[in-house]
Amino acid sequence: EKVLFNGEMKNRDQITIDIEDRGYQFGDGIYEVIRIYNGNMFTANEHLTRLYESAEKIQMAVPFEFEELKSKLTELVKENGLIDGIIYLQLTRGTSLRQHHFPSEPVEPTFVAYTRDFARPLNKMEKGVSAKLVEDIRWLRCDIKSLNLLGNLLAKQEAAAVGGFEAIQHRGETVTEGSSSNVFIIKEGELFTHPATNLILNGITRRCILDICHQNGIKVNEKEFTVNELMEADEVFIASTTSEVMPIVKIDEVEISNGKPGELTKTLQQHFNQLIT
């Protein structure tokens, strides 16, 4: 299995990361997760565009042109014979003497991309999963897909510790997003999701779902909603590259939509299926 390392195809055991890599020491870098369906990258342009945007937001330059990066990733998928899986790619500011401010002399960023087999979570999508409410204690630039994920990890762990699939985070009364997904509710046939501000990551799957709604006459409200509105919603689901459209059927000890995936959620799953197959 090959890994892309600073633009070159390598074996995993040929790669070394310096102990003073700023990604390793500070989480000073960004990443993306791209889904591969049937050997093809799904929404690669959107993911790569977001990568460049994240880089710009932390004053980093991506050391490849867009099309060059895309073709290298395509090559990686082919080389590894990946059919159903993901590409993980990350870019750090590079290696320099440990100091908090950016290196005074320009340094080479560290780029890594590798693939992993990953099956669609079909069973979970059919039955729905449970979630735990967790206070959102993250910083105020959640729009950047940064390697600094401690807040997200602590949230996910709180959910995992009680057998939950995802943590649904809220800042005070307002529901923001999952630890690694966006959150949606349905009330009286209308969809609600947090607007794409600095408080959430504007998910690519989120954007696909909003497009599906627009094309099918389902009313979308990119508006904040409260924890109470979440708990009293007709349907709840989360969305991400790996979870697709994932019904939430229990939050803490409360059943949502009678403990079964809701009808509109299932309709959105069907539309999403058509996009990827």
Ligand code: PDD
């Ligand atoms: N997570 N919000 C957060 C905080 C996320 O980490 C993710 C993705 C999303 C959904 O984004 P997208 O639809 O573009 O995958 C929302 C990825 C999959 C991860 O960290 O593994």
